[in-house]
Amino acid sequence: MKHNGIGASAGRIARAICLLALLLPVLAFASDRVPKPVIDIARPGKCVEDTATMRREHPDMLKHQRDLTMHEGIRTQKHSLKECISCHASTKTGSVLGNNGFCQSCHEYASVKIDCFNCHASKPKRIAGATP
Amino acid sequence: MSADTNEVLSRRGFLAISAATLGGVMLAPGVRLIEIAAARAPEQPVSRKVRWGLLIDTNKCAPGCDDCVKACATENGLKNTGHPRTDAQWIRKVELKDMRTGRTNSVPVMCQHCEEPPCVDVCPTGASFKRADGIVLVDRHICIGCRYCMMACPYKARSIVFQSISDQNPDVPRGNGCAEGCTLCVHRVDRDQQPACVEACTKAGHNAMIFGDLNDPHSEIAQRVAKYASTQIRADLQLNPGVRYQGL
Amino acid sequence: MADSLIYRELGGPSRRFWSLLALLAVPLALGAVAYFYMEHYGHIVTGMDNQIVWGMPHVFAVFLVVAATGALNIAMAASVFGKPVYRPVAPLSALVSLALLVGGLALLMLDLGRSDRMIVAITQLNPASLFARRVIFYDGYMVSVGVYLWFLLERRMNRYIRPAAIVAFLWQLLLITSTGLEFGFNFRAAYDSVLYAPMFIAFAAAYGTAVLVLILFAVCSWEERPVAEALLRRFKNLLGIAVGASLFFAVLFLSSKYELARSRDVARFLLFDGGVYTALLWLGQLVIGCIVPLALLVRSQFSRSALAAACALVVLGGLAQMYVTLIGGQAYPQILFPGMVETSSFFDGEIHPYTPSLVEVLLGLGGMALAAAIIAVALRALALLPTRLEVPAEPQA
Numbered sequence: 114m115k116h117n118g119i120g121a122s123a124g125r126i127a128r129a130i131c132l133l134a135l136l137l138p139v140l141a142f143a144s145d146r147v148p149k150p151v152i153d154i155a156r157p158g159k160c161v162e163d164t165a166t167m168r169r170e171h172p173d174m175l176k177h178q179r180d181l182t183m184h185e186g187i188r189t190q191k192h193s194l195k196e197c198i199s200c201h202a203s204t205k206t207g208s209v210l211g212n213n214g215f216c217q218s219c220h221e222y223a224s225v226k227i228d229c230f231n232c233h234a235s236k237p238k239r240i241a242g243a244t245p
Numbered sequence: 246m247s248a249d250t251n252e253v254l255s256r257r258g259f260l261a262i263s264a265a266t267l268g269g270v271m272l273a274p275g276v277r278l279i280e281i282a283a284a285r286a287p288e289q290p291v292s293r294k295v296r297w298g299l300l301i302d303t304n305k306c307a308p309g310c311d312d313c314v315k316a317c318a319t320e321n322g323l324k325n326t327g328h329p330r331t332d333a334q335w336i337r338k339v340e341l342k343d344m345r346t347g348r349t350n351s352v353p354v355m356c357q358h359c360e361e362p363p364c365v366d367v368c369p370t371g372a373s374f375k376r377a378d379g380i381v382l383v384d385r386h387i388c389i390g391c392r393y394c395m396m397a398c399p400y401k402a403r404s405i406v407f408q409s410i411s412d413q414n415p416d417v418p419r420g421n422g423c424a425e426g427c428t429l430c431v432h433r434v435d436r437d438q439q440p441a442c443v444e445a446c447t448k449a450g451h452n453a454m455i456f457g458d459l460n461d462p463h464s465e466i467a468q469r470v471a472k473y474a475s476t477q478i479r480a481d482l483q484l485n486p487g488v489r490y491q492g493l
Numbered sequence: 494m495a496d497s498l499i500y501r502e503l504g505g506p507s508r509r510f511w512s513l514l515a516l517l518a519v520p521l522a523l524g525a526v527a528y529f530y531m532e533h534y535g536h537i538v539t540g541m542d543n544q545i546v547w548g549m550p551h552v553f554a555v556f557l558v559v560a561a562t563g564a565l566n567i568a569m570a571a572s573v574f575g576k577p578v579y580r581p582v583a584p585l586s587a588l589v590s591l592a593l594l595v596g597g598l599a600l601l602m603l604d605l606g607r608s609d610r611m612i613v614a615i616t617q618l619n620p621a622s623l624f625a626r627r628v629i630f631y632d633g634y635m636v637s638v639g640v641y642l643w644f645l646l647e648r649r650m651n652r653y654i655r656p657a658a659i660v661a662f663l664w665q666l667l668l669i670t671s672t673g674l675e676f677g678f679n680f681r682a683a684y685d686s687v688l689y690a691p692m693f694i695a696f697a698a699a700y701g702t703a704v705l706v707l708i709l710f711a712v713c714s715w716e717e718r719p720v721a722e723a724l725l726r727r728f729k730n731l732l733g734i735a736v737g738a739s740l741f742f743a744v745l746f747l748s749s750k751y752e753l754a755r756s757r758d759v760a761r762f763l764l765f766d767g768g769v770y771t772a773l774l775w776l777g778q779l780v781i782g783c784i785v786p787l788a789l790l791v792r793s794q795f796s797r798s799a800l801a802a803a804c805a806l807v808v809l810g811g812l813a814q815m816y817v818t819l820i821g822g823q824a825y826p827q828i829l830f831p832g833m834v835e836t837s838s839f840f841d842g843e844i845h846p847y848t849p850s851l852v853e854v855l856l857g858l859g860g861m862a863l864a865a866a867i868i869a870v871a872l873r874a875l876a877l878l879p880t881r882l883e884v885p886a887e888p889q890a
């Protein structure tokens with residue numbers, strides 16, 4: 114079976130999750146600190162809403178925006194997944210996924226499956242000649 | 246990135262105002278740029294007054310030329326995995342030969358953006374839907390991959406994705422297990438650009454494809470279909486596709 | 494009269510029953526493995542492609558769904574049309590119908606490109622869609638048949654059997670007609686015929702009755718349950734009529750396709766030069782599925798083994814029929830430009846090849862095994878069949 118990029122990385126992620134699941138009790142036992150997600154914000158500045166709102170409501174915002182975009186062609190940037198990604202992609206990997214990726218690290222911590230990146234690009238569009 | 250989008254925004258804002266106040270800038274007498282007819286502010290929903298369509302002049306379409314197909318693949322991130330039977334094809338060139346007369350034609354075929362789309366009629370979840378402006382799309386958020394639309398589409402316009410994909414164009418999300426088809430480059434249309442195939446065809450000097458608003462009597466496409474004979478594929482099915490062909 | 498019957502669960506030592514379940518667990522487990530394999534790698538591991546979009550799982554699934562609607566006929570004959578001779582098997586008939594439907598629907602769900610979104614499939618319905626309406630029909634059918642079965646089993650509810658049966662009957666009609674029409678309304682050249690609705694009603698009656706009788710025989714070989722020959726003769730006649738009607742409609746359908754100029758090419762493909770589809774049509778659907786069973790059934794001398802053989806052949810022929818209808822119908826190219834020769838990179842104008850992959854077959858067999866397991870467990874847990882199916886039939890019922 115040939116693996117393509119996502120297949121392979123999904124496999125890696127799956128293995129990482131399994132490993133993490135196996136290690137978690139050990140880690141929790143070894144230190145009294147529960148591992149926290151890595152929230153590595155490469156581009157400091159203000160998000161579209163305050164942090165508490167974003168943490169709680171980003172799924173609803175994204176869902177609301179997705180329906181507007183999909184069905185009514187409204188492509189405003191605030192609350193659009195594309196904008197989230199272009200701001201939050203890691204400066205190292207260029208992606209919001211990966212072990213320390215903005216989306217993945219937190220979702221892994223909360224063990225909430227992200228369905229977005231089956232279809233959506235996890236990296237912002239490369240613009241020729243533009244420095245991000 | 247942001248500079249780029251701001252520019253688009255401000256241009257669109259300006260056009261929206263000018264379209265509203267001046268009633269459109271005349272290009273040639275009676276013909277307006279499609280951008281102006283279409284311009285809407287980014288927060289404005291698509292309008293029912295618009296019906297996007299394509300007019301393909303098969304007399305100008307060269308056999309074997311696949312500029313439009315290549316442009317589509319690049320724009321929408323359709324990659325060749327070496328398995329043509331399972332690779333998605335949103336647009337294809339169909340070479341035709343009339344059995345009786347021997348006349349040949351070469352025609353690009355993509356989703357025909359039917360006014361009465363059977364794919365929408367059969368879709369169990371409502372994932373296949375028609376936008377107010379006539380563009381037929383798949384909402385991958387709710388598509389369950391039942392492939393019913395593929396069974397129902399008379400034009401073989403839909404593909405399903407057989408494997409997970411990576412490195413999508415951020416404007417064109419696509420992924421394993423969902424049905425998909427030509428979107429008329431809806432992400433470009435929403436930015437007041439032409440579909441990639443049309444742009445490529447024009448750029449290469451063939452000028453075989455025109456894109457525009459069939460409902461706007463001033464648009465080039467509406468004027469052309471009003472003046473010259475054009476047909477729809479399988480017009481007998483009465484689906485009233487938004488894609489029309491000349492010279493078939 | 495029917496009330497004098499004593500209904501009993503499936504007996505026998507529990508070790509024997511567990512080994513039966515263990516036997517059924519093998520195809521079930523293989524089906525589950527096949528599903529996870531498909532789910533993990535995507536439909537690339539099936540034989541399907543962008544031309545043949547419904548493969549082997551659909552062949553099994555549609556067969557099960559069609560047989561499910563037909564399996565209820567016996568119960569309906571007993572409770573709606575007042576034929577007491579069928580009353581002893583009415584609960585079995587309802588159960589088989591439910592189990593086959595569950596097996597078929599499970600297959601349809603597991604074969605989805607995004608089977609992780611099954612919930613969406615059930616909750617987010619597009620009311621205009623024929624297919625989604627079918628989801629409603631499935632639900633309504635299952636509920637109404639379930640209620641009917643409950644009334645049959647619950648003595649206090651016995652007097653409401655008839656109204657419940659009528660409701661179930663209406664759902665049954667809706668479901669089978671819509672299944673047939675779903676093909677009939679399709680634009681593909683092989684479909685596109687209103688004959689599909691009556692044809693599928695006949696198919697359903699044949700497949701459903703055949704499966705029901707096979708299960709009855711299986712119970713009889715499991716333990717001593719004497720079955721009146723009069724009842725089996727009824728089954729024989731019913732099956733004969735259903736198979737005869739299937740043959741009639743199939744011939745009518747094929748010849749009407751052949752006679753109409755616009756569909757002659759596809760008829761020629763199916764009838765003469767479709768390769769495996771032609772073979773399956775003639776040998777599978779017509780000879781094994783109709784002609785041989787008919788010959789076995791119309792023999793004047795009644796024999797149980799002949800009836801059992803006829804039932805098994807009808808099931809095999811039914812699967813062949815589904816393969817021809819579903820896969821053959823897709824293999825024949827979609828005509829975009831009538832009168833023109835089409836060629837393209839998307840295989841326009843060509844006969845599309847399809848080879849079912851092992852995973853698909855395993856998944857399909859898993860669906861069959863699921864239905865069988867449901868029947869086995871339900872028969873063991875519920876008193877669905879009388880100890881003796883020997884109620885003398887009224888002479889003119």
Ligand code: SF4
Pocket residue numbers: 355356357358359362363364365381397398399400401402403426
């Ligand atoms: S061409 Fe096919 S996919 Fe496109 S709108 Fe018509 S039926 Fe739907």
Ligand code: SF4
Pocket residue numbers: 364367368369370371372373383387388389390391392393394395423424
């Ligand atoms: S595959 Fe997706 S879009 Fe097509 S009918 Fe099924 S749910 Fe609708």
